[in-house]
Amino acid sequence: MRDDDVLLSWQPAPGHGEEVLYALDGPLGRVRLNRPRAINALDRASIDSLHQQLQAWADEDQVVAVVLDGAGERGLCAGGDVRALREAILEGREQEAVDYWEAEYAVDALVASYPKPYVAWMDGIVMGGGVGVSAHGSVRLVTENTQLAMPETIIGFFPDVAGLHPLSRAPGETGTHVALTGAPVGGADAVLLGMADALVPSASKGDVLAALRADPTLDAAGLASVVGGTGHTEGSSRPAPTPTEHPSRPDPTSWLEQQRDWIDACYVGEDAAAILERLRERPEPEAQEAADLVAARSPHSVAVALEALRRAATMSVEQVLAQDLRLGPVFASHPDFAEGVRAQLVDKDRRPRWQHESVADVPREEVLAAFGDRA
Template sequence: MSDDIHIRKEGRAGRITLTRPKALNAMSYDMCTAIEAALDGWRDDPEVALVLIDAEGDKAFCAGGDIQQLYDTGRAGDFAYGRRFWADEYRLNAKIARYPKPYVALMQGFVMGGGVGISCHGSHRVVCDSTQVAMPECGIGLVPDVGGSLLLARAPGRSGEYLGVTGTRMGPDDAIYCGFADSYIPKLKWNEMRAALVESGDPGVIDGYAETPPEGDLRAQQGEIDAHFGGEGLHDILNSLRASDSDFANGALKAIGRGSPLSMACAVEMIHRLRGPGADIGRALDLEYRFTYRAMETGDFLEGIRAAIIDRDRNPQWKHGLDVLPGYAVSQMLMPLGPDALTLEEERP
């Protein structure tokens, strides 16, 4: 087993602990496949009453995916590696969302991107004072993925569009309000709660530790969010924000100015398509994979990673400007993939 993850059975629980705190517990390909193998093994194991996933360190539960390998292979013209990684990661996200046993996630510090995918689809999601949940993918030329698009679509009002295009971080109250978490429990109580979960195998013990979180920002901002982010597309959102001189509008415009126009426009379109009772995790992951399958070859992903992670110049040269993004570009990124479409139930080779 990888040194980056510790998987074992303990008491009535199947336990998964991310163990690379110096890397903010970023998800590697090996960690992803190890978690999936554990879940498959525990599904019908009578000794495992629940799954408990947590992470070492105070700074992050998981700050995202380990993207260096994605960048290196993509720059070399090898798009197959990234497509295979995303397909396998998304299959794991679907398994977590559909898992037949309680899946408890303890989410401290940064919970972003791939970290959202292995926690926020669980049945019992616990946050603390330090929790910061976000889907910042548009800033690196991707879209909110790992099933995050579905969570955004289900958030109150137009919060999903706002969070998706700005990458705004949610503290514990905001994360619960927007459907990314369930319970707020101060970190000092986690060890005692964890021991009770392991001993009993009963996720109901969480309720005995839960408290009311400190009030966040999003409830008070809901009116402005709905007013500005209710348009049909990214251009409508931009026009509404530009017509306002409020602090909220100016902050949102500044955040939008850092993201890939193509990614943000696709994120808005995806959230719109997923809003409604017919959408589920499979539909969301299928849409996301249409984008990520094309992200290296025809999107902004490689340039976004270069600017943010490799050269760190924070000056990405996106393929399209905010005001000159052609409508067909969104359609092209989200077209069905035909025989290359995501298949969630296939076994790993």
């Protein structure tokens, strides 16, 4: 299928720069995150542009459905611009970081409640803030190239953008593993976690767009049937289109599902130290690797993320976003965030010096205080 993207008139939102570009493609409103050198990381300008244009298209009759993708070959979005947030915090402009999160979460809430089909093409890297603008959409397509993660505990933060909403509802304790380790997962695992709807070949993008131009209301199951993909979606009420043959189809096998025995046994409960101890006791090399990952993360982040995950299980997306906004200033003032970003993204020495030696050293009172509670 010919990709007609080059024939479209891609333009920034009125009054904004080219961090995000937009085009009308028949009945489709196309959105392209456009910072490819930064794997389309979301700076404040990107967020403000998205909010303005998505709101405008919500009321535009010509736009029947919205389709999101990312510029470049590496992925949809590597997350938020945390280096800029770190600089603001170190320079005493903490409110600037809080304002950023408030604006970002407003976009995530808009995606979650969007009144029209919102199709996210989640090819390549989809991390952090990239999850927020895609996984809350109504049609979420991943590929064999997808590397999805909520890696915030690596940088002394916590899984935000309401990513804990699907993770808290994932089968068994698979979501807990992903939240605490920050490890990336593939397309089949993203479907298992409830962060995507269907796994389709990366080469099928042109066919997906053509199907949406013909019927912008096609759901994930309908689109997957067009291109020979797989997913955990309800069947479309329409007759299935004739599948298109692609030379390479993604492997639908879920690694997380294969590891459920030790994942479900180890990650239960609300005690991060006990989780780490159980991981250490397991014979599986995958469990040992997970233990090493959890132990290397910010102890404060792991402990608070676990508590936030458990609370998210009874919350709506909007309520999880409100919880995220409550936690943001707590992490902005905690030394682990600036240190984690330094070690991972600024100096890149990968040797953070966390405030606590281990998760066992994080007082329960400190965890509860992050949520405004008392022990």
